[in-house]
Amino acid sequence: MPVVITAKNISFAYVRMPVLENISFTVEAGDYIGLIGPNGGGKTTLLKVLLGLEKGRGEIQLFGTALEKFTDWNKIGYLAQKSPVAQSRFPIAAEEVVLMGLPGRGARVGRNELKEVYAAMRQTRTRQYAGRIFNDLSIGQQQRVLLARALVSKPELLILDEPSTALDVESREMFFDLLAQLNTKYHTTILLITHDTGEVGKHISKFMYVDKKLVFFGTREEFCHSPAVAKQLGPFAQHTIDHLHNQHGHCPLGASCKECHHG
Amino acid sequence: MVEFLSYGFVQRGLLAGSLVAAACALLGVFLVLKRLSLIGDGMSHVCLTGVAVALLTSTSPVYMSIPVVAVASLGIMKLAKKFKIYGDAAIGIISAAGLSVGLLLTALAGGFNTDLLGYLFGSILTVTRGETILCALLLLIVAGGIFLFYRLLVATCFDESFACTRGVPVRIVDTGLVLVTSVAVVLSFKVVGIFLISALIIIPPVTALLISRTFKQVLWLAAGFGVLSVWIGIYISFIFNIPSGAAIILINLFFLFAGYLLSKGVPRG
Numbered sequence: 005m006p007v008v009i010t011a012k013n014i015s016f017a018y019v020r021m022p023v024l025e026n027i028s029f030t031v032e033a034g035d036y037i038g039l040i041g042p043n044g045g046g047k048t049t050l051l052k053v054l055l056g057l058e059k060g061r062g063e064i065q066l067f068g069t070a071l072e073k074f075t076d077w078n079k080i081g082y083l084a085q086k087s088p089v090a091q092s093r094f095p096i097a098a099e100e101v102v103l104m105g106l107p108g109r110g111a112r113v114g115r116n117e118l119k120e121v122y123a124a125m126r127q128t129r130t131r132q133y134a135g136r137i138f139n140d141l142s143i144g145q146q147q148r149v150l151l152a153r154a155l156v157s158k159p160e161l162l163i164l165d166e167p168s169t170a171l172d173v174e175s176r177e178m179f180f181d182l183l184a185q186l187n188t189k190y191h192t193t194i195l196l197i198t199h200d201t202g203e204v205g206k207h208i209s210k211f212m213y214v215d216k217k218l219v220f221f222g223t224r225e226e227f228c229h230s231p232a233v234a235k236q237l238g239p240f241a242q243h244t245i246d247h248l249h250n251q252h253g254h255c256p257l258g259a260s261c262k263e264c265h266h267g
Numbered sequence: 268m269v270e271f272l273s274y275g276f277v278q279r280g281l282l283a284g285s286l287v288a289a290a291c292a293l294l295g296v297f298l299v300l301k302r303l304s305l306i307g308d309g310m311s312h313v314c315l316t317g318v319a320v321a322l323l324t325s326t327s328p329v330y331m332s333i334p335v336v337a338v339a340s341l342g343i344m345k346l347a348k349k350f351k352i353y354g355d356a357a358i359g360i361i362s363a364a365g366l367s368v369g370l371l372l373t374a375l376a377g378g379f380n381t382d383l384l385g386y387l388f389g390s391i392l393t394v395t396r397g398e399t400i401l402c403a404l405l406l407l408i409v410a411g412g413i414f415l416f417y418r419l420l421v422a423t424c425f426d427e428s429f430a431c432t433r434g435v436p437v438r439i440v441d442t443g444l445v446l447v448t449s450v451a452v453v454l455s456f457k458v459v460g461i462f463l464i465s466a467l468i469i470i471p472p473v474t475a476l477l478i479s480r481t482f483k484q485v486l487w488l489a490a491g492f493g494v495l496s497v498w499i500g501i502y503i504s505f506i507f508n509i510p511s512g513a514a515i516i517l518i519n520l521f522f523l524f525a526g527y528l529l530s531k532g533v534p535r536g
Contacts, residue, residue: 052428055431055432056431056432057428057431057432075434077432077433077434080432082429082432084426084428084429088425088426088428088429093476093477094300094424094425094476094482095476095479095480095481095482095484095485096421096425096481096482097481100421100482101425103418104418104421104422104425104426104429104430104433105433107433108418109415109416109417109418109419110414110415110416110417110418111413111414111415111417111418111483137480153429
């Protein structure tokens with residue numbers, strides 16, 4: 005499998021307070037990775053360092069190119085944890101927000117660009133909000149518009165920071181189904197910070213557990229079925245594993261779980 | 268009215284004032300949304316240094332102030348980045364430095380005189396032909412820049428982090444915006460005076476933001492309010508023999524109040 009992200013010895017500190025220490029990993033094309041860990045464990049910072057939004061130490065390659073030289077940003081879709089802190093009087097329509105995901109620079113908007121914008125908005129069921137002012141939408145609706153912005157360039161890698169926190173149950177289901185579809189149908193690589201392991205766990209192929217250091221990185225089977233791993237990872241990981249098992253001992257991975265299937 | 272417009276210096280004042288007011292308002296839209304609107308205030312204080320240097324060396328205050336203010340604006344950005352402080356603190360530091368150096372040089376130049384007072388409170392009717400051409404060039408650069416880089420500018424105002432992940436050179440965009448603003452600030456001090464420049468950058472965009480439904484509408488309305496305030500302000504100052512700078516800003520404040528009342532009835536979305 006082609007490598008999408010290579011991270012070697014990534015470290016980052018806020019004014020001498022270490023947030024990430026010597027993290028190394030490789031993400032392959034088609035991976036659907038759940039990035040988990042306790043609050044303040046450095047998950048969001050890790051994503052920001054990977055995208056060059058924070059300057060850390062170490063080596064990062066995106067699609068085989070060093071981050072400093074990487075220019076092919078259309079290959080990456082990013083959805084941040086929080087909606088942009090735009091002023092409430094920022095009069096920008098939802099469709100213009102989605103348009104930001106396309107590479108154009110000038111004031112003129114092409115017909116094909118609009119087509120792409122509306123297609124992405126249909127994917128996230130936000131087409132009906134296209135003409136509405138972004139800040140007048142609910143937080144959940146805004147989050148779906150921002151997902152459309154992340155998807156509009158048809159990225160090969162999606163980086164999402166706790167995208168489902170503001171969504172209602174129906175929107176969350178739609179959201180995770182869409183991610184699963186992108187991953188299976190279009191082979192989109194997904195790196196997702198989530199605490200919602202119960203619902204999304206069935207789609208995730210690998211777990212990455214970060215608590216300042218990379219404590220665990222492996223397949224979901226390894227993560228779910230290794231008591232040793234749970235013991236090593238501490239209470240948060242144990243809680244996550246319990247959540248994955250619905251606290252009844254039933255493996256939520258179902259028939260797709262190789263270990264349960266063979267067991 | 269016809270008599271008022273028949274004077275050459277009035278025509279030049281109106282033209283230069285309109286050009287610079289439109290440029291300031293257009294730049295102001297982005298500065299207000301980026302929460303950098305006070306940068307105009309900081310730069311205007313630095314103008315005093317440029318004017319004082321010009322009076323000391325008997326050179327043109329406008330041409331002398333442009334490099335001084337441009338360097339100061341870069342200083343504001345560097346200071347904020349280097350010491351990891353908020354932009355308003357960096358603006359405050361550079362503004363105080365500019366004002367104190369300006370006052371010191373003014374004292375060395377023999378204290379306040381009529382020339383300096385003209386720059387402090389505006390003297391739109393003394394705008395030269397060369398300065399008017401410079402104002403036209405400024406508006407051309409501002410309007411052309413917005414047309415060519417519209418989406419980049421809007422994206423950096425709306426969501427800087429996302430813009431970075433699209434490969435938008437946010438630092439270069441910000442530096443360009445601040446440098447052009449420094450030229451606009453210098454060209455504005457004859458229109459409204461050093462003390463009131465920031466109002467020309469802040470009030471028309473805020474008024475436009477109150478009543479607009481699209482971003483493009485904000486740009487058009489902000490420029491429109493800026494230009495209209497110059498025309499009405501100069502006319503009133505001519506009729507009642509009052510300072511033109513103050514009249515222009517008071518008209519802008521009237522527009523702001525009217526915009527606020529109108530915003531109550533404007534449907535959004």
